[in-house]
Amino acid sequence: MSEFKVQFEIFEGPLDLLLYLVKKEEVDIYEVNLTKLATEFIAYVDLLRELDLDIAGEFLVMASTLMYIKSRELLPKDQQVVVEGEEEGEDPRWELIRQLVEYKKFKDAAGRLQEMESTQENVYRRTAPKLEFDAPAQRLQISIFDLVNAVNVILKRFTPADTRDIFEDKWTVSEKIEAIVNLIRERPAVKFSELFAAATSRTEVVVTFLAMLELIRLKQIVIAQSEAFSEIEIAQAPPQPVGPPPEPAAENPPGPAPELNLRMN
Amino acid sequence: MELKSIIEAILFNAQKPLSPKDLRDVFSQTADNSEDLLAKSFKKIKDEEIIALLDELAKEHDAAARTFRLVCVAGAWQFVSQPEYAPWIKTLVGEKSRPGRLSQPALETLAIIAYRQPLTRAEIEQIRGVAVDGVMQTLLERGIVEQTGRAEVVGRPALYGTTPAFLEYFGLRGLEDLPAADELRKIPVKKPESLLTVEPGLATAPPEQLAMQEVAEKESTPAEPASPEPRETSPTEPPTEPSSRA
């Protein structure tokens, strides 16, 4: 009994059951023997009734339609009753086949939708990785001097001894600082390369460079590059209010060097 | 740099599908923000131009037959992976969040709505031969079907149609992409002029006369007066109460 119930529930409605029966016959819908079909359908419904199962009203309606068709068709043609008011378009046989054909097409379409549904489950849309558009070329706010300064910091951190080796007594950073300060007092702008032009040894270059870095840090000088690839110039920083002595590095700008802003934007 | 390539690059980096209008906006904004002459030259592109290039791009990617394609779903373009790679992609990005599959009754009902929209509930039920209250509820709740208006007939019943979510769910560009759309949209089968009997004494008509095409191409029957169907091409089913049901 439960077996029947299960089976019965497979059918979405009377048309579905009819289609199933047609399919069992292995004939085209148009060729199906409606009388036979009606008999089978009614047998099905009767069985379910006997089993006292709930049957959707639509099945009973269909059963009665089929019984009507069957009874009509059993009569010779000339004896068939022409029901008053039954006009073309309301022939029950035709109506049924039309409905079946129509229903089958949508059942097939539903099958195709189902395939598309399961395909679509496996279609993954590319979601691009989130781009951070502070792309380096545009948004980094550091100058090349920050960079060099960082090297300097590292070197200092490591090697008080080494620096002594390198920086011979001949040149001290403090002397160079004074020299640069004097130089930029005389002239509004000094080319970066000029600072080093007179250097006689690589040690002097390094010392000069370190001196310059300190002056930048102390905001005694400003460094500017009017555009990418142009020569870097050094100038005296505009006077600033006197304040506390420079804080050590933690608060030293890790970010933008105020004097040089190389944003490529 | 071609416009087409730029469109590809934009779509490649998109976080969501983009419509031609979205793309147009990107071009227009970039033109405003950039000094670049090329970028400026794309200030005003027509949607049609973008769409034509999108179609070209999609064809190029189809021809390249790699593991991904460029597709248009519900009017918005996106790169998608071919379904056969799903097992690995699933491992990578996790299960897709997607509502459960539709039941058979829901799919049938949906198919009817998709191909015949807009139509009333009564018309759906006539095709399916059963009541559709439950499945309609499901389809409406899932947002793949919606009320699109009211039929201009007695009682002004609601008309239903599919939503963009329907297209997305099935990966369709538009309703015209539904398989066999031409065939299913038509109201196909009409009663032949006269039914002939197969065998003497039996009323069942021979198949030839019922051949769908013959009838379908004849637009002999005028649209039912009760029909709310606005589409001229598809005169609808007669309203639900055929005499046979009595």
Add this chain to the structure above:
Amino acid sequence: MELKSIIEAILFNAQKPLSPKDLRDVFSQTADNSEDLLAKSFKKIKDEEIIALLDELAKEHDAAARTFRLVCVAGAWQFVSQPEYAPWIKTLVGEKSRPGRLSQPALETLAIIAYRQPLTRAEIEQIRGVAVDGVMQTLLERGIVEQTGRAEVVGRPALYGTTPAFLEYFGLRGLEDLPAADELRKIPVKKPESLLTVEPGLATAPPEQLAMQEVAEKESTPAEPASPEPRETSPTEPPTEPSSRA
């Protein structure tokens, strides 16, 4: 389905760069979770095999010369767009409000890489005295540092160097244009006997030689050395469009 295609499909859907090991994990997990025989057959793939296929894929995409390529950055593979499409992609994804500052550790790490490249992560860490995972990640993500090869030593660790974007940003023609490059490159940096406990505050503390007091006494000291506020007098702002954009 080829293994190579599957790798492509995985990378195409990845939200972040994937290493050969990441890919291997995807294959292994998929093999565990799938009933599919093919998926199961990829249970154990060798890294070398994956890498060889990745190289092949990258070549294919280079040859296809579309708007994106498959690249390896720091040992992880990803699809990236060609840089020339940046203006439009930027419009699409929007500019980040996050300032582009680098932290002091990042800056130092960058400096080390710039002057000493190519070098391994271990060498960087030796110089800085601390692990650099986090900052390296930042630098790699920002595209100013990249993997440039592998050291021919045991374990073949990745070598890092600066990118063209790095040069572009600083307006350098090449690394030889780095200020005092010759000098700073040569200064020996030996591993300290014991790692210095460098308090951040001390990092730039002037060494004795710098005798800051002298200067500070002579010159007025700026109020806030830490403040990066741009001075309006500074002739800093370069014209908006660098030559590289032309």
